Amino acid sequence: MDNFTDVDTKDANVMLGSLILFFATGWLFYTKQLFKNYEVHNRTVQFIFSLTFAFSCSLFELIIFEIADVMAPLSRSRCWTFCLSLILITLVVIIPIYTSFLIVSGLVRRHIQLPLSVGLWLVFIYFFWKIGDPFPMLSPKHGIFTIEQVISRVGVVGVTIMAVLSGFGAVNAPYCYMTFFTRPVEDFHVCQLEKKLTHTMDLIVLKKRKVARYSQEKNRLNEGKTQKETTFFERLFDNFSEKSSGSTLASQIERLQEEITPLETLARFLFLDLVELRQMLNRVEFSKTFMGIYFNILGHFFSIYCIWKIFISFINIVFDRVGKVDPVTKTIEIGVHWMGIPLDISFWSQYISFFLVGVIAVTSVRGLLITMAKFFVSISNSTSSLSNIIALLMAQIMGMYFVSSVLLMRMNVPEEYRTILTRILGDLKFNFYHRWFDVIFLISAVSSIVFLTLIHKSGSSMFRA
Incomplete structure (x- = not known):
């Protein structure tokens, strides 16, 4: 019993330390990037943003802990329940209520601000719950007030955001990196x-x-x-x-x-x-x-990836297809079969999946933070209240983005870890989320191609005179 208590305490300290580190990172990002041109900060908004960032990053960390077998299984299960519950409460209750309060605080008298904020939150809850009506995203055996009900609805919004960003990024990256699209400016x-x-x-x-x-x-x-x-x-x-x-x-x-x-x-x-x-x-x-030449070569690889991803998404939609084997295991199987490389597939897929999930986690966090910083600078103004509302909305998007990333990342790990994630996230219709991602990704990518083509043609015309 003493040994179990020591292990349990050690695991709790590891999780608490990582949460504090993530919280401090979110706090610094909020201060140094989002609000670097503002002298007055709303500490409540900053706390909510940093808390959302901390719990969001902890979800990626727990996936890595599952693959690397860090902490005891019971401790990981408790941490999953703790982090998932708190981030869902933050996304569904805390952020919407405080956003409503900031909206009404400058419009109505003080004594009716709180009731009106609660009323707006109830309107949000109504439409948030109605999201689940047209989508087959949850097993019918679950009750109304369960964590699966909330995860399923957060996942729909988050997967939509991910697909839009991924579709635009897959097209915009080659456009930015390749010298073929560089305009002849002198x-x-x-x-x-x-x-x-x-x-x-x-x-x-x-x-x-x-x-x-x-x-x-x-x-x-x-x-x-x-x-x-x-x-x-x-x-x-x-x-x-x-x-x-x-x-x-x-x-x-x-x-x-x-x-x-x-x-x-x-x-x-x-x-x-x-x-x-x-x-x-x-x-x-x-x-x-030299770096420009490197990014030009990288842009060609991105172009191949973009074409391949659009093609695969189209095939998945037409044939209602969802991958059964994770990409790492599939690649190793192809290497073993066609090249005759003697490898232990189950052994190497575990460690390569660990590396892949780490790369996905780091690039997802970095990419989202860069996008958020650019977006905030472009639309925010000197009005502190409006900037605080925008920061809260970005925290909402960030939390939903990371929750949905965990849902989609399930397909990138071997079968044994999929079972663990299924047990943690609940009996959701995971195939629905992957099909939904493919549909939105395809729409976003095609729209981005049309949009960037029009921009490139209109921009090039100014140099023809």
Whole structure:
């Protein structure tokens, strides 16, 4: 009993230490990346974001622990239950309620903020629960209030997000890396656009100076009118003359402001075009370096992967096919059969799966954090309340993304570990999630191809003149 207690305590310390490390990483990412340009942070939002990040990473960690046989089986089972339960409570209860509170806090009086927040959360729960109606994602034997009911619905949203990001990434990676898609930008293109932008800014400054001078002249006339003491006939004459000059100044100010507005819009577009041109020029210069050549080769491999993945997704959808053997075991079997390599398939598949899951975990976390940082910077503004709401929504997406990653990662491990994940996640219709991923991935990839093709053609036309 003492030995069991010591092992149990040691396992608990390992899990607690990793959760603290993940929490600190999420806290630093929130401070240094998402809100690095903000002096005031909402500590509650930061805590919720970091907590979601910690539990999300712990799911990947527990999969690796299952494969590497780290910690006692009973301890791993308890950790799975603990982490899954808390991340689901965070995603379904804590984040939606606090997001609702932030939304209504600036709109209604203080005494009705909490009831209205709870009301909005109940609306969220209703639509969240209705997600499960059209999809055959759960065995009918489960009751209403079970963890499988929540995981199944979170999985649908998360798998959709994963498929959209994966479809776009599979197409965008070759587009970004391959020199074939690099536009022929030269220094004189940048210089021409800089001259246009400088000329536009000079016009804006000139017209704004005129507006300021006319406004000052108009104010001087108004002040002189109030201070001057004259006879009735002098006031009558001055009134007509000042009205004429005042109306002329007002019309000139209005005309100048009407001219300034489109010029400012033009300047914004020219600035964005200039930034894009500089990025293209840097990309052309980078493609000539050793790393640029390496990424170009990598882009060709990504292109092959993109074509293969789109083809496989199409085949899976048409023939209602789901892989029965994980990719690692399948690859080893092909190597043993066709190349005559004497390998212990079950032995090596375990360790290669361990490495593969680790790579998937690291790249998934890194890719999602980079995407979130770019997205947050592009849509956030100086309004702290709106930025806090966006940060909470990103935490919601992040948690659902990682829960669904665990669902889909089940197919990337050998059969014995699939059984363990099935026992942990419950009796879900796992094949449904893989088919759903293939459908959304195919739609996202094809849409991304069309979208990037249009962007590339429209962007290339500016260099043909």
